[in-house]
Every structure is written in C-alpha cells, then in structure tokens.
Amino acid sequence: MTVAAAPGVRVSRRAAGRPAAVVGIAACATLAALAFVGALAIGPVTIAPTHVLAILADAFSAPTDEIGTALRERMVVLDIRLPRAVLGLLTGAGTALAGAVMQGVFRNPLADPGLVGVAPGAALAAVAFIVLGAPALELLPAALQTLGLPLAAFAGSLATTLVIARLAMRDGTMSVATLLFSGLALGALASAGTGLLVFISSEQQSREFIFWTLGSLGGATWPKVALVAPFVGALLIGGPFLARGLDALALGEAEAFHVGVPVERLKRLAILAVAAGVGACVAAAGVIGFVGLVVPHLVRMWLGPGHRVLLPASALLGAAVLLAADICARMLAAPAELPLGVVTALVGAPFFLWLLLRRRLIG
Amino acid sequence: MxxxxxxxxxxxxxxxxxxxxxxxxxxxxxxxxxxxxxxxxxxxxxxxxxxxxxxxxxxxxxxxxxxxxxxxxxxxRAVLPQSAEVAFAFRVDEVVRIGLLGSQPGTEARIARLLERVDLPDFAGRSYDSLSGGERQRVQLARALAQVEVMDPDKxxxxxxxxxxxxxxxxxxxxxxxxxxxxxxxxxxxxxxxxxxxxxxxxxxxxxxxxxxxxxxGGPPAAVMTDATLASAFRIAARVNAVPNGPFLLPQAIVPEGDVLSPR
Structure with a gap:
C-alpha cells in the first residue's frame, strides 16, 4: 500500500538481495534447533532424532517408563548429552551475541572479544581464581564459592575491555589499528599469564591449559549450566534493548546523541553485558575463538547490519555453529575429543581470511 | 526559545x-x-x-x-553533522529511518518521500557506502528532516x-x-x-x-555583509554589491590592492 501511495518511487523492503528479517531469524532458529537435536542424537551411541524428541517431550511432561525408548537412551540423552547441548546453546549464543554487541559499540567488525583479548582476559581471571583463590575458597560462603568463578571471569573480561577501550580511544575517536594491536598484545599477555598459572599449579597441566585457551564443552554439568545461564541470559535479554542505540551509534557518537541516544549509558551497559556474557562463557567452556567474529559477520552479509535483526540472528546462528562444532569435536577423533577451539579455528580462520580477501574489512 | x-x-x-x-x-x-x-x-x-x-x-x-x-x-532539535561516516554496510533507507526515532506506521512511504525531497528517489535500497560525498550528505539531510517530522508538533x-x-x-x-x-x-x-x-x-x-x-x-544580511565587516572579519578588501533581494559579493570585486590573496 505504501508503494501505491507514492507512485514512481520504489519502496523496497528487501533491496540488495536481503531476505526479510523474519525469514532470516526463522532460518537461524531452525539451524539452532537442528544442531541442538543433532547434538543430542549424535555420539558414540547414535539415537534417532524421533527418539530424542520423544525423550525430551517425555522429560518435560510427567515422566513415565512406558515410552518406547530404552532407559539407556534416555540416560544418554538426558544425563550426558542434554547438559552439554544446553551449555553449547548458551555459550554459542552468548559468544556470538557478545561479538555482535562489542562490534557495534566499537563501530568495527573486527572488535571481537576473542580477538581483542577480552576472552583471554576472562580466562586468566578464572584461572587466577582457581589457582590463587583456592586456599581462600573454604573461607567463603557457599554461594560465593560457586559464583566466584564466573564472577572472576566477568571481572577479567570487564577489566580487559576497559583497558582496551582506554588504549584505543584518543580524543573521542577510536583508532582501529590501536584497538587491534593492543587487543592482540593483551590477549597474548593474558594467555601467557594463564599458562604460567596453570603450570605453577602442577596438576593436569596441559589438559587444563588446553581447556582454557582452546575451549571445550566436555565438563558440562547442570550446576555449570545453572551458573552460566543468568550471565548469558542477561546478555541475551538485555542485548536486543541496545539495538536501536547501536544502529544510531553506527552514524557516530555525536550523531547518536543527536537522535536521542544516551551514548555514555549505552556504551556502559553494552560493555557490562558483553563482559558478563564473555566471562560466563569462558568460565564454563574456555576461550572459543572465531564464533564471535565470523557469525555476526555472516549475519551482516546475509541480513544486513541493523542490530534489531543482527543481535537475535547472531545469537541463534552462534548457538547452531557452536553445537555443530562440538559435534565435530566429539566425533572427528572419537573416542578422543578435540578441543572445541581447534574446530572453530580450523573452519573459522580460513573462512575469515576468505572474507578479508573478498571485501575490505578495515578502514 | x-x-x-x-x-x-x-x-x-x-x-x-x-x-x-x-x-x-x-x-x-x-x-x-x-x-x-x-x-x-x-x-x-x-x-x-x-x-x-x-x-x-x-x-x-x-x-x-x-x-x-x-x-x-x-x-x-535535529542536527546535520559535517562528517558522514557510517560504520557497517547500512542501506540508505536504514540511515534515514534512524532519524524517525523508532518506527511508526507508514515508515517506508515516509522514507521514500524524504528521499525524494533531497533528490534521491530510488536510493532507498542502495548501500550508503556506495554513495558519493554529495549523495551521502543529502541522505544525512533526509535523516535530519525525518527527525524534524517526528518532533513535538506543538513546539x-x-x-x-x-x-x-x-x-x-x-x-x-x-x-x-x-x-x-x-x-x-x-x-x-x-x-x-x-x-x-x-x-x-x-x-x-x-x-x-x-x-x-x-x-x-549580527543582523540582516544587508546590514552584516558590508565592505567594513568583510574587511575586518575575512581580511579581504571587497566591494559588496546588491540586487533588490540582497547583497552579493563577486570574488572579482576583491580590491586588487596590496597582497590581498596572500595571508597577512
């Protein structure tokens, strides 16, 4: 009807070959759902997806033993794979969304928490909490003992973000080169610190170090899920409220202020949300690279840079990608398990290089 | 006020x-x-x-x-800034939409009308990055005009x-x-x-x-644009002319005395 109102003017909702927002988000949601069922179905014991769905449906209604699935399948799905899949869902969504929000705040597609040292900073703080905080841990109340790890990781990611922002901002403008280089340096420093702490603490050194620097969903348990959920949830729920502000911010900070965005508050909220999300994801699954960089980038190419679509779509696609990567990590070298970061880097890094060569990203 | x-x-x-x-x-x-x-x-x-x-x-x-x-x-109040950089590959209509401060019904027709006003019809679906400097500036003007449209109507x-x-x-x-x-x-x-x-x-x-x-x-153009003001403000010696609807200045009318074209 709008087209008829202005004859001769092409009012195109979907110019530049973009699918409609609803279609895009639905597609990402479908992928996430498929990956989720896949994560429950695929493993040393393959379980038919229909069985998986039956077991899930049964678990959420009144549990009876009269469903047609064997008890063993039920245990594999509900007790072994489900916490891992839920953790994957949360960390994938959180990592990708944190990337998208951070890129929006820094107005640069390369500002990924993994790439600019925020996630390594979180890992360092988490390891420091485990290694150095352990003797003091018994003195703390029980609630703080369990919450301590994600809180430490949150503090680590927040501190790194603030340091990077401080280093890269000069007279109100941000130098992309400084952002990337200082981020790389901080990330390397944090990883070195993590390595140092892990090796000082002696036990199971290399495995621990690999967990923190390359990530894994291997240790997924329900308590871990419960610990991560509120932090990632804060990001997932809070993120979309930042969408309009982040869109306006793309025009510039002054311009965002002109159209009524409280820029400083927006930046503070976004950085807190990113730090909370990254901290929780790292505390639960270590540093998983490239998801926060590549997923938002893909969504921008496919559905456009508008944050109202970008944020939910990135979260959903991030969950799908991470779950798929975890399936690969479990299956490729079975019965051994590859670190998750190895899989995401093996796929993500070449893909990212291809993107860089295909279109300019910097400048 | x-x-x-x-x-x-x-x-x-x-x-x-x-x-x-x-x-x-x-x-x-x-x-x-x-x-x-x-x-x-x-x-x-x-x-x-x-x-x-x-x-x-x-x-x-x-x-x-x-x-x-x-x-x-x-x-x-709306502001048209000097710089016109936009991060990420936003489309023209998306940039204008930001001026509407949260979408209302009829947004697309409104954006189309605004783009026509700044002589950019058919630009809605174009990537902002692909535009020339002058085109970008007019997109930004359309965004500012969009904001004017959704302002408090009673003030x-x-x-x-x-x-x-x-x-x-x-x-x-x-x-x-x-x-x-x-x-x-x-x-x-x-x-x-x-x-x-x-x-x-x-x-x-x-x-x-x-x-x-x-x-x-400060004042009406005819009172401000005088030989004396231009001389003191811009350090040019020039003769201001006038047509019935206002004063004008031709660069050719800059008095060629001394070294007026070089800085003091």
Whole structure:
C-alpha cells in the first residue's frame, strides 16, 4: 500500500538481495534447533532424532517408563548429552551475541572479544581464581564459592575491555589499528599469564591449559549450566534493548546523541553485558575463538547490519555453529575429543581470511 | 526559545568560543559565517548539546540543555553533522529511518518521500557506502528532516546544519537552502554554518559573523555583509554589491590592492 501511495518511487523492503528479517531469524532458529537435536542424537551411541524428541517431550511432561525408548537412551540423552547441548546453546549464543554487541559499540567488525583479548582476559581471571583463590575458597560462603568463578571471569573480561577501550580511544575517536594491536598484545599477555598459572599449579597441566585457551564443552554439568545461564541470559535479554542505540551509534557518537541516544549509558551497559556474557562463557567452556567474529559477520552479509535483526540472528546462528562444532569435536577423533577451539579455528580462520580477501574489512 | 547564553569553550588553554549569546527565533533562518578556524563548528556543537561548555550555557525554553535527556532534546532539535561516516554496510533507507526515532506506521512511504525531497528517489535500497560525498550528505539531510517530522508538533522545531552545502553542486546547495527556508516558514528555527557568503545572504534572515570564537557582527544580511565587516572579519578588501533581494559579493570585486590573496 505504501508503494501505491507514492507512485514512481520504489519502496523496497528487501533491496540488495536481503531476505526479510523474519525469514532470516526463522532460518537461524531452525539451524539452532537442528544442531541442538543433532547434538543430542549424535555420539558414540547414535539415537534417532524421533527418539530424542520423544525423550525430551517425555522429560518435560510427567515422566513415565512406558515410552518406547530404552532407559539407556534416555540416560544418554538426558544425563550426558542434554547438559552439554544446553551449555553449547548458551555459550554459542552468548559468544556470538557478545561479538555482535562489542562490534557495534566499537563501530568495527573486527572488535571481537576473542580477538581483542577480552576472552583471554576472562580466562586468566578464572584461572587466577582457581589457582590463587583456592586456599581462600573454604573461607567463603557457599554461594560465593560457586559464583566466584564466573564472577572472576566477568571481572577479567570487564577489566580487559576497559583497558582496551582506554588504549584505543584518543580524543573521542577510536583508532582501529590501536584497538587491534593492543587487543592482540593483551590477549597474548593474558594467555601467557594463564599458562604460567596453570603450570605453577602442577596438576593436569596441559589438559587444563588446553581447556582454557582452546575451549571445550566436555565438563558440562547442570550446576555449570545453572551458573552460566543468568550471565548469558542477561546478555541475551538485555542485548536486543541496545539495538536501536547501536544502529544510531553506527552514524557516530555525536550523531547518536543527536537522535536521542544516551551514548555514555549505552556504551556502559553494552560493555557490562558483553563482559558478563564473555566471562560466563569462558568460565564454563574456555576461550572459543572465531564464533564471535565470523557469525555476526555472516549475519551482516546475509541480513544486513541493523542490530534489531543482527543481535537475535547472531545469537541463534552462534548457538547452531557452536553445537555443530562440538559435534565435530566429539566425533572427528572419537573416542578422543578435540578441543572445541581447534574446530572453530580450523573452519573459522580460513573462512575469515576468505572474507578479508573478498571485501575490505578495515578502514 | 533556543538560546546560547554567554556560552564559551576553552580547550587546553585555548578559547575556541568566547562569550557568545545568540537566540534562534522560530520562523527564521540564522546563518553563522566566519573564516576557517573561527569556532563555527565548536559553537554549533555547544548549541547542539554535544559538547559541554566551559562557561555560559545553552537553554531551551529556559532549561539548560545539558540537563535535558538526549531523548527529550531529540524531539526538539535535529542536527546535520559535517562528517558522514557510517560504520557497517547500512542501506540508505536504514540511515534515514534512524532519524524517525523508532518506527511508526507508514515508515517506508515516509522514507521514500524524504528521499525524494533531497533528490534521491530510488536510493532507498542502495548501500550508503556506495554513495558519493554529495549523495551521502543529502541522505544525512533526509535523516535530519525525518527527525524534524517526528518532533513535538506543538513546539518550535530547531534544525542545526553544519556546513550543509559543503560537497554539493549548486542545484543541491539551493535545494538545501530551500529546505531551510521551508523549515522556517513552517514555524521552525534554523541555525546553519555556511561558507559561501552569497548563499548565506540569500538564505538568512539573520547573519552572524564569528571571528576567533567571538561574535563580531549580527543582523540582516544587508546590514552584516558590508565592505567594513568583510574587511575586518575575512581580511579581504571587497566591494559588496546588491540586487533588490540582497547583497552579493563577486570574488572579482576583491580590491586588487596590496597582497590581498596572500595571508597577512
């Protein structure tokens, strides 16, 4: 009807070959759902997806033993794979969304928490909490003992973000080169610190170090899920409220202020949300690279840079990608398990290089 | 009423704007002129609320604008900035939509109409990145005009333009000035920074001249654009001419005495 109102003017909702927002988000949601069922179905014991769905449906209604699935399948799905899949869902969504929000705040597609040292900073703080905080841990109340790890990781990611922002901002403008280089340096420093702490603490050194620097969903348990959920949830729920502000911010900070965005508050909220999300994801699954960089980038190419679509779509696609990567990590070298970061880097890094060569990203 | 009250800005010991008092009257176009580095953009930023003044204040209906929330201010004044960089590959219609401060029904037709007003029909689906400097500037103008459309309808609407004609050809320079005049005719107030004195004289109800951060002259173009003011403000010796609807200056009329073309 709008087209008829202005004859001769092409009012195109979907110019530049973009699918409609609803279609895009639905597609990402479908992928996430498929990956989720896949994560429950695929493993040393393959379980038919229909069985998986039956077991899930049964678990959420009144549990009876009269469903047609064997008890063993039920245990594999509900007790072994489900916490891992839920953790994957949360960390994938959180990592990708944190990337998208951070890129929006820094107005640069390369500002990924993994790439600019925020996630390594979180890992360092988490390891420091485990290694150095352990003797003091018994003195703390029980609630703080369990919450301590994600809180430490949150503090680590927040501190790194603030340091990077401080280093890269000069007279109100941000130098992309400084952002990337200082981020790389901080990330390397944090990883070195993590390595140092892990090796000082002696036990199971290399495995621990690999967990923190390359990530894994291997240790997924329900308590871990419960610990991560509120932090990632804060990001997932809070993120979309930042969408309009982040869109306006793309025009510039002054311009965002002109159209009524409280820029400083927006930046503070976004950085807190990113730090909370990254901290929780790292505390639960270590540093998983490239998801926060590549997923938002893909969504921008496919559905456009508008944050109202970008944020939910990135979260959903991030969950799908991470779950798929975890399936690969479990299956490729079975019965051994590859670190998750190895899989995401093996796929993500070449893909990212291809993107860089295909279109300019910097400048 | 939008007013600068003895507003000043000192950065690192350097006074960029000194003690400027200026009122934007609804129904008028005020044009700010002055030599390079006079502090025109700094003054506009102070009035927009973007920079905190180091002395004095800017007020809207008596309230210090620094005490108004950005959202409230955005419903009363729009700003066309000088720079036109947009991060990420936004489309033209998405950039204009940001000016609508949250979408309302009929948004797409509205955006199409705004783009037609700035002579960019059929540009809605284009990538902002792919546009020329002049086209980008007109997209930004459409965004500012979009914001004007959704402002508080019962109060005067203020439009601040920072060098809106900088990278435009003559036809589009005139288009921008027509929009400014139309905004004033509709009861709004415009403050525009312009470099071209002839365009300024054409568009302005009131011209104000800023030199080294200070207002040195203000009034109707015919009163401001005089040989004496131009000589003291721009350090050019020139003969201002006049047609019935205002004064004009031809560069050829710059008096060729001394070394007028080289800096002092």
């Amino acid at each position: 939008y007013t600068a009250e003895a507003i000043g800005l000192t950065l690192n010991g350097r006074a960029l704007v000194r003690d400027v008092s200026l009122t934007l009257e609804p129904g008028t176009v005020t044009v700010l002129v002055g030599p390079n580095g006079a502090g025109k953009s700094s003054l506009l930023k102070l009035i927009a609320g973007e920079t905190a003044p180091t002395s004095g204040r800017a007020t809207l209906d008596g309230t210090d604008i620094r005490r108004l929330s950005p959202a409230v201010l955005a419903r009363r 005067p609407r203020y439009l601040l333009l920072d060098e809106p004609t900088a990278s435009l050809d003559l036809a589009h320079q005139l288009l921008v000035l027509r929009e400014a005049r139309a905004h004033a005719a509709a009861g709004g107030a415009v403050l525009a920074v312009l470099h071209d004195l002839n365009l300024a004289a054409m568009a302005a109800d009131r011209m104000v001249v800023l030199v080294a951060g200070e207002l040195v002259a």
